[in-house]
Amino acid sequence: MVKDRIEATYSCVTCAIGSLVTLFEKGLVPGEKKDTTMRAVLKYFSDLDYNQPPPKIGKEMHHIIREAMENPDPYKDVKYHYNQVLLDQLPQLQGKVKTADDPFQLALRLAIAGNIIDFGPNQKFDISATMEKAKSVSPAIDDSEALRNAILDAETILYLGDNAGEIVMDRLFLETINHPHVYFAVRNAPIINDVTFEDAHMVGIDKIATVISNGDDAPGTILESTSPEFRELFDSVDVIISKGQGNFEGLSGCSRNIYFLLMVKCDHVASFLGVKKGDFVVKNVNGN
Amino acid sequence: MVKDRIEATYSCVTCAIGSLVTLFEKGLVPGEKKDTTMRAVLKYFSDLDYNQPPPKIGKEMHHIIREAMENPDPYKDVKYHYNQVLLDQLPQLQGKVKTADDPFQLALRLAIAGNIIDFGPNQKFDISATMEKAKSVSPAIDDSEALRNAILDAETILYLGDNAGEIVMDRLFLETINHPHVYFAVRNAPIINDVTFEDAHMVGIDKIATVISNGDDAPGTILESTSPEFRELFDSVDVIISKGQGNFEGLSGCSRNIYFLLMVKCDHVASFLGVKKGDFVVKNVNGN
Numbered sequence: 001m002v003k004d005r006i007e008a009t010y011s012c013v014t015c016a017i018g019s020l021v022t023l024f025e026k027g028l029v030p031g032e033k034k035d036t037t038m039r040a041v042l043k044y045f046s047d048l049d050y051n052q053p054p055p056k057i058g059k060e061m062h063h064i065i066r067e068a069m070e071n072p073d074p075y076k077d078v079k080y081h082y083n084q085v086l087l088d089q090l091p092q093l094q095g096k097v098k099t100a101d102d103p104f105q106l107a108l109r110l111a112i113a114g115n116i117i118d119f120g121p122n123q124k125f126d127i128s129a130t131m132e133k134a135k136s137v138s139p140a141i142d143d144s145e146a147l148r149n150a151i152l153d154a155e156t157i158l159y160l161g162d163n164a165g166e167i168v169m170d171r172l173f174l175e176t177i178n179h180p181h182v183y184f185a186v187r188n189a190p191i192i193n194d195v196t197f198e199d200a201h202m203v204g205i206d207k208i209a210t211v212i213s214n215g216d217d218a219p220g221t222i223l224e225s226t227s228p229e230f231r232e233l234f235d236s237v238d239v240i241i242s243k244g245q246g247n248f249e250g251l252s253g254c255s256r257n258i259y260f261l262l263m264v265k266c267d268h269v270a271s272f273l274g275v276k277k278g279d280f281v282v283k284n285v286n287g288n
Numbered sequence: 289m290v291k292d293r294i295e296a297t298y299s300c301v302t303c304a305i306g307s308l309v310t311l312f313e314k315g316l317v318p319g320e321k322k323d324t325t326m327r328a329v330l331k332y333f334s335d336l337d338y339n340q341p342p343p344k345i346g347k348e349m350h351h352i353i354r355e356a357m358e359n360p361d362p363y364k365d366v367k368y369h370y371n372q373v374l375l376d377q378l379p380q381l382q383g384k385v386k387t388a389d390d391p392f393q394l395a396l397r398l399a400i401a402g403n404i405i406d407f408g409p410n411q412k413f414d415i416s417a418t419m420e421k422a423k424s425v426s427p428a429i430d431d432s433e434a435l436r437n438a439i440l441d442a443e444t445i446l447y448l449g450d451n452a453g454e455i456v457m458d459r460l461f462l463e464t465i466n467h468p469h470v471y472f473a474v475r476n477a478p479i480i481n482d483v484t485f486e487d488a489h490m491v492g493i494d495k496i497a498t499v500i501s502n503g504d505d506a507p508g509t510i511l512e513s514t515s516p517e518f519r520e521l522f523d524s525v526d527v528i529i530s531k532g533q534g535n536f537e538g539l540s541g542c543s544r545n546i547y548f549l550l551m552v553k554c555d556h557v558a559s560f561l562g563v564k565k566g567d568f569v570v571k572n573v574n575g576n
Contacts, residue, residue: 010326011313014306021298035338038298042334046327 005253006272008054013045015266016061019192023065028074037068055220055250062191062219073190075164082117082165082193083202085127090168093131097176104148107169107176108261109134112280114169115162115244115263117193127165140264140279147241147259147282154238156181159209160221161195162244168203170243175208183233184209189217194246220246223254245269257286293541294560296342301333303554304349307480311353316362325356343508343538350479350507361478363452370405370453370481371490373415378456381419385464392436395457395464396549397422400568402457403450403532403551405481415453428552428567435529435547435570442526444469447497448509449483450532456491458531463496471521472497477505482534508534511542533557545574 020041023029029037044064048057066072093110100106113134116125151157157179161167174182184205186195200211215227221242223231234240240258242251248260249269260283264270270277308329311317317325332352336345354360381398388394401422404413439445445467449455462470472493474483488499503515509530511519522528528546530539536548537557548571552558558565 010309010322011306013326013330014302014309017305018299018302021302024298034298038301039334042301042330046330046334050323 004272006053006249006269008050008052008057009268010050011266011268012050012054012057016045016057017041020061020065023074026078028078029069033069037065040064040068053220053222053249053252055218055246056222056225058220058246059191059216059218059222059225075190075193079164079190079193079199080202082163083168083199086114086117086165086168087203089127089131090172093169093172094175096135097172103176105144106135107173108144108147108282109137109139109280111166111169111173111243112139112261112263112282113137114166115261117163117165118265134280137280139282140275141273141281141283143259143284144282146284150239150257150259150284151177151179154179154181156183156237156239158183158185158233158237158240160185160214160240160242160247161200161205162247164193164195164199166243167195167199167205171203171205171208174205182209183237184211185214185221185230186211187217187219188213188215188227191217191219194219218246218250220244220248220250222250252285254285257284259284292560294341294537294557296338296340296345297556298338299554299556300338300342300345301336304333304345305329308349308353311362314366316366317357321357325353328352328356341508341510341537341540343506343534344510344513346508346534347479347504347506347510347513363478363481367452367478367481367487368490370451371456371487374402374405374453374456375491377419378460381457381460382463384423385460391464393432394423395461396432396435396570397425397427397568399454399457399461399531400427400549400551400570401425402454403549405451405453406553422568425568427570428563429561429569429571431547431572432570434572438527438545438547438572439465439467442467442469444471444525444527446471446473446521446525446528448473448502448528448530448535449488449493450535452481452483452487454531455483455487455493459491459493459496462493470497471525472499473502473509473518474499475505475507476501476503476515479505479507482507506534506538508532508536508538510538540573542573545572547572 024034041061041064097103097107113130116130159182161184186197186200190196200206205211214230216225218225240256242258242260245262245265248262262281264275264277264279267277312322329349329352385391385395401418404418447470449472474485474488478484488494493499502518504513506513528544530546530548533550533553536550550569552563552565552567555565
C-alpha cells in the first residue's frame with residue numbers, strides 16, 4: 001500500500017526564502033553576494049512547479065545559492081561547530097543513558113531532540129533546553145515499542161542520517177541499541193547542514209556502523225535521485241530508520257518498512273501527520 | 289534634525305511573501321489564481337531595489353496581487369468583519385475607559401492594542417487577549433505623558449489611521465481626548481486591511497473628527513506619494529499622531545512633531561527602535 005506523498009505548498013516558498021535570510025543573518029553570505037543570491041532564488045521560485053516533494057526543491061535552491069555565492073559548502077564551519085558542541089556533551093549524555101530506567105527510550109528521544117539543530121527560518125534553537133525536554137517528552141505519534149521489537153528482530157538496519165550535530169545523538173542511539181549490522185546513510189555532497197562522510201567520521205559513526213552514501217545531495221531522501229547501490233540496500237534491509245523531516249518528506253508514500261524519527265518543523269508537515277509543530281514523532285509506515 | 293529612515297531588508301521579502309500565503313490560507317484568493325499571483329509577486333521581488341521604505345514595496349506588491357487576482361479589494365469582507373467585531377466590544381470598553389483611574393492611559397493602550405489586527409505573516413492574533421493585556425502593559429518606549437500634554441496644548445491634531453477593526457479603538461481614544469480639531473487621515477483606496485473613508489464612516493469616526501484622504505494607497509504614509517492637500521495639513525498641524533508600523537516605517541526620519549503609537553510587528557523594526565517584537569510603543573519624534 002502506497003500512502004499519500006507530501007508535496008510542497010506555498011508556505012514552503014516563505015520557509016525556503018526564510019532559510020536564505022537565516023544564512024544572511026548568520027554572516028554566511030558575503031555582503032556583496034546577498035543581492036545576487038536573493039534574486040537568483042526568487043527567480044527560481046517564480047518559475048517553479050510546486051508539485052514536488054520539498055527536499056527536491058531544497059536541493060535545487062541550494063545549488064543556486066552555492067552557485068550565486070561561488071561557495072560549494074557555505075555551512076562547512078557551522079557543521080563542524082555543532083558536531084563539536086554535541087561531542088562535548090556526549091560523555092555526560094552517555095552516562096545518563098546508561099543509568100536510565102530505559103536506556104532505549106532515552107537514547108531514542110535524545111536522537112529526536114538532536115534534530116532541533118536546523119538552519120531553516122526558525123533558526124533560534126536551544127540545544128540544552130531541547131535535550132532537557134527529551135528526558136520527559138511523550139512523542140505525539142509513538143511507535144517506539146514497535147521500533148524496539150523491530151530492531152531486536154532485524155538482521156539488517158539502514159539508518160538514514162540527517163544533520164550535523166544531531167549525528168552525535170544518532171551515534172548515542174546506535175551505541176545503545178548495539179546492533180551488529182547497521183548501515184548509516186549520508187549525502188554524497190554537502191547540502192545545507194546535512195551529514196556527509198566527513199561528519200560521520202568526525203563523530204565516530206564509522207566505528208559502529210557501515211557508512212554509505214545515498215548517492216544524492218538533496219536535503220532529504222528522494223529515492224529516484226539516489227544511487228542504484230543505495231536503492232538496492234534500501235529495498236533489501238529488514239528495517240529502515242529515517243531521521244528528520246527532510247527524509248520524511250522525501251519518503252512519505254514509500255512502500256517499505258520505515259520508522260520515521262523526527263521533530264516536526266512546520267505547520268504543513270504537522271497538518272499532514274495530524275500533530276503540532278515542535279512535536280516529537282516516532283512513526284512506523286509499513287508499505288508491504 | 290532628520291533622524292535615520294528605516295529601509296527594507298531581506299527579511300521583508302520573507303514577510304511579504306508570508307503575507308501572501310496568509311491571504312491564500314484565509315481563502316481570499318481563488319484556487320486557480322494562486323499560482324499566477326505567487327509567481328507575479330516572486331518575479332517582482334526578484335527585480336526589486338531593496339533600498340526603499342517597506343510600505344512603498346507593500347504598495348507595489350499589493351497592486352500586483354490585485355491585478356493577478358483581478359480583484360480590487362481582496363480584504364473587503366475581512367475589513368467589514370473586524371470593524372463589526374470591535375464595534376460589538378465598544379460599549380463595554382467605553383464603560384471601562386470611563387471608570388478607569390486614568391481614562392487617557394487606558395484608551396491609549398487600547399488604541400495600540402487594536403493594532404494587533406493585521407494580515408501579515410503572523411496572522412494568528414487574539415483580540416481579546418490583547419485587549420486584556422492592554423490594561424496592564426507598560427509601553428517599551430513611553431512618551432505618553434508628553435503626548436497628553438501635547439494634545440492639551442495643540443490647536444490642531446492630525447491622526448493617521450491604520451487598520452480596519454483597530455479604527456474602532458482610535459474612535460474610543462479620540463472620544464476620550466475629546467479634542468475639538470482633529471483630522472483623521474485614511475488611504476485614498478483599499479490596500480490590505482488599511483482604513484479608507486468607508487471604514488471611517490462605518491465606525492463613526494466622521495462624527496468626532498474631520499476625515500480626510502492622504503491621497504495615496506500605500507500601507508503606510510509615504511509623504512512624497514501623498515496629495516499636496518494632505519501634505520499641507522501634515523506640515524501645518526500642531527501635533528501628528530501616527531498609528532501602526534506601516535505609518536512609522538514611511539515616516540521614520542521625518543522632520544515633524546509626531547507621536548508614533550504602534551505594536552512592534554517584526555524583528556527588523558524592533559531592532560531599529562531598540563525594543564522587542566510585540567512591544568507597545570509611544571514614541572515622540574520632534575524633528576523641528
